[in-house]
Amino acid sequence: MESLSLYELGNLIRRTLSEGMPAAYWVQAELSEVREAYNGHCYIELVQKAERGNALLAKARATIWANIYKMLKPYFENATGQCFAAGIKVLLQVTVDYHELYGLSLTVHDIDPTYTLGDMARRRREILMQLEEEGVLTLNKELPMPIFPQRIAVISAAGAAGYGDFCDQLISNPYGFVFYPKLFPAVMQGDRVEETIISALDHIVEEQDFWDVVVIIRGGGATSDLSGFDTYPLAANCAQFPLPIITGIGHERDDTVLDMVAHTRVKTPTAAAEYLVNALADIAQKLDTLITSLTVCLTERMHREEKRIEQLAQHLPALFALIHTRQLHRIEQFERDLYISIDNVLAKHTHRLQLMEKILESASPQLALKRGYTITRCDGRVVRHAASLSDDAVITTEFVDGEVRSSVLNPSGNILFSIKKRKL
Secondary structure, three states: OOOOOHHHHHHHHHHHHHHHOOOOEEEEEEEEEEEEOOOOOEEEEEEEEOOOOOOEEEEEEEEEOHHHHHHHHHHHHHHHOEOOOOOOEEEEEEEEEEEOOOEEEEEEEEEOHHHHHHHHHHHHHHHHHHHHHOOOOOOOOOOOOOOOOOEEEEEEOOOOHHHHHHHHHHHOOOOOOOOEEEEEEOOOOOOOHHHHHHHHHHHHHHOHHHOOEEEEEOOOOOOOEHHHHOOHHHHHHHHOOOOOEEEEOOOOOOOOHHHHHOOEEOOOHHHHHHHHHHHHHHHHHHHHHHHHHHHHHHHHHHHHHHHHHHHHHHHHHHHHHHHHHHHHHHHHHHHHHHHHHHHHHHHHHHHHHHHHHHHHHHOOHHHHHHOOOOEEEEOOEEOOOHHHOOOOOEEEEEEOOEEEEEEEEOOOOOOEEEEEEEEO
């Protein structure tokens, strides 16, 4: 039975692949690993995943030799603004190789950045659609910008030139406005962009009453690290942030997802500072306009009031005479009404006095004397009972036409009268 050595089998496979697949092929795959060697070569691992469930369907090793990699990497990153790193989808031109010792591998000869750009754009669209479905896409844009945005929470890399330019622009503004920026440091490139920016936002929320706006800035440089600003967690966090967010992350060509959900997007850190300065300048101009309008309105009002006072002064004598006449008329009317009231009161009381006089007359002793009655007094007091008189008492009896003085004698128990008449 004829047999082959392992080397002979490998050599057969290599010759068969070389004869059967001599051309280069364009292959769509995802980078699952990218490793740069010390000698300049780049070793990558390509994978294909199922559209649903993310199951692994295929995997292959590939090599980009140093002479190709030193041209291919900057070309790809400049064209896409994306790092040549794991996690992105690429379209590569490869040839199939087989080595008896190292096995099957692919050699990369070229790359098509437009494919990756399309995939990146698709991912951005998916993130934006998800945010819109959740109803949060424009929440930050709908926040009102504070009238005086002077207290600024800045998210940037510590010691970054962009942060220094931002602060210098605020300090040296031509209007002399005062701003109060504070740095909340974060990593602005690499794999920790999302994590550190969200952490900085969390710290700002804890003291949000101290801040008017949030500014996220990144200075100029390579645009290959923009993928960190295109993640759903970061976009969702910023879209729902309770303070207006201004982005100036130093690139002009493309808008990241972070730019699209932020309240305001500018190009650079310096432009972010200019935006804040101009916002205060606009408010200052409006205030100056209002002050000018108020001054004009007050001046016009004062002139109108002065004319009104002059007119009143001219009409004052006639007005005073009219008021004086009216008051005199009222006084005269009051006087007439008073006299009438006094007459009414006097008549009322006169009638009451007359009634009382008649009552007194009916009760007068003289009227009783005229009717034949008499009044007997003893020592000036009216005598009502005969038994009340003592012996030898002197009494006075009053008649209508005079009075009689009598003495009471009672030697035998009988009362005798001694009469002495006196005419009235």
